[in-house]
Amino acid sequence: MEQSDDALIRAVAAGDERAFRRLVDRHGPKLRAIAGQFLGAGDADDAVQDALIRLWRHADRFDPDKAALSTWLYRVVVNRCIDIRRQRFRWPWRPIDEAEDLPSTEIGADRMLVGAETLRDVAAIIASLPPRQRMALMLATVGDHTAEDIAAILGVSRAAAEQLIARARRNVRDAMRKANHGSD
Amino acid sequence: MDRIEFENKLLVRGGDLERWPVAEAEAARRLLAVDAESRALLAEILTSDETVRTQTTAPLDTALIGRVMAATRRPPARRGLLSGWRPMIPTGALAILLVAIVGFKSGYDDGFGIAQDLDLAGVIAGDLQGLEDTP
Numbered sequence: 001m002e003q004s005d006d007a008l009i010r011a012v013a014a015g016d017e018r019a020f021r022r023l024v025d026r027h028g029p030k031l032r033a034i035a036g037q038f039l040g041a042g043d044a045d046d047a048v049q050d051a052l053i054r055l056w057r058h059a060d061r062f063d064p065d066k067a068a069l070s071t072w073l074y075r076v077v078v079n080r081c082i083d084i085r086r087q088r089f090r091w092p093w094r095p096i097d098e099a100e101d102l103p104s105t106e107i108g109a110d111r112m113l114v115g116a117e118t119l120r121d122v123a124a125i126i127a128s129l130p131p132r133q134r135m136a137l138m139l140a141t142v143g144d145h146t147a148e149d150i151a152a153i154l155g156v157s158r159a160a161a162e163q164l165i166a167r168a169r170r171n172v173r174d175a176m177r178k179a180n181h182g183s184d
Numbered sequence: 185m186d187r188i189e190f191e192n193k194l195l196v197r198g199g200d201l202e203r204w205p206v207a208e209a210e211a212a213r214r215l216l217a218v219d220a221e222s223r224a225l226l227a228e229i230l231t232s233d234e235t236v237r238t239q240t241t242a243p244l245d246t247a248l249i250g251r252v253m254a255a256t257r258r259p260p261a262r263r264g265l266l267s268g269w270r271p272m273i274p275t276g277a278l279a280i281l282l283v284a285i286v287g288f289k290s291g292y293d294d295g296f297g298i299a300q301d302l303d304l305a306g307v308i309a310g311d312l313q314g315l316e317d318t319p
């Protein structure tokens with residue numbers, strides 16, 4: 001039977017390297033997938049490495065009653081992504097509670113499909129989403145997080161998180177519909 | 185639940201009904217049993233979510249795993265006496281303070297102790313007084 005994150009983190013706090021390796025294998029690829037949507041390969045690796053090493057070093061301070069391990073881990077990676085993007089590209093990551101007023105950042109299927117010809121180009125569709133939608137989509141699909149988790153990870157209200165997830169999924173779905181119809 | 189409500193929830197919660205709140209999942213299943221268009225909406229979201237997952241996720245690079253696991257073989261950095269204060273002290277300030285202390289102390293140790301300083305001050309003051317008294 002697969003051990004829970006809580007059981008593994010307790011073992012990690014006691015210095016169990018094998019338990020740590022299992023957490024790395026369980027969460028590492030998803031964390032890397034999310035970081036890879038926002039950073040170049042080197043920076044994405046660094047963000048994931050930072051988060052995982054922090055997990056090893058501070059496992060004894062982790063309190064499962066306060067937050068789920070995965071929520072904490074993803075939050076660390078998301079914050080590293082935002083920090084690095086700010087440093088490198090001056091990415092305007094505004095407080096996300098402004099999400100209620102997002103129509104200007106929502107993009108149409110036409111624009112998303114620039115360079116995307118088939119369903120295989122879904123990577124291009126994801127890349128063309130506004131950053132906050134992309135983050136919410138990745139956390140929901142790859143990270144398997146609920147809107148409540150995503151709200152905690154991004155530090156936003158649950159309503160704002162739900163709106164971001166819904167808009168992202170709708171954008172991707174509409175773009176895929178268009179791609180499907182275009183290939184008919 | 186009608187189709188519009190179902191679609192709105194689908195976009196937020198995704199296509200895995202097992203992860204929906206029980207009452208909402210039950211209502212959704214009742215709708216799906218009778219509405220082909222809702223079933224098509226569900227299939228679309230399942231496909232697009234799965235495509236996002238498969239297009240973005242890959243096994244972690246072995247070199248990255250190696251670097252992460254190497255950290256487990258290094259003891260955590262110990263907190264020093266000044267570790268809590270260190271971020272508040274500008275770079276170089278400690279060096280400047282040290283030089284100032286050494287300079288101050290060596291000045292006294294080289295024969296200019298505080299007693300001599302007072303004597304010297306007295307001599308200068310006396311000289312000035314003497315000059316003022318000079319007719």
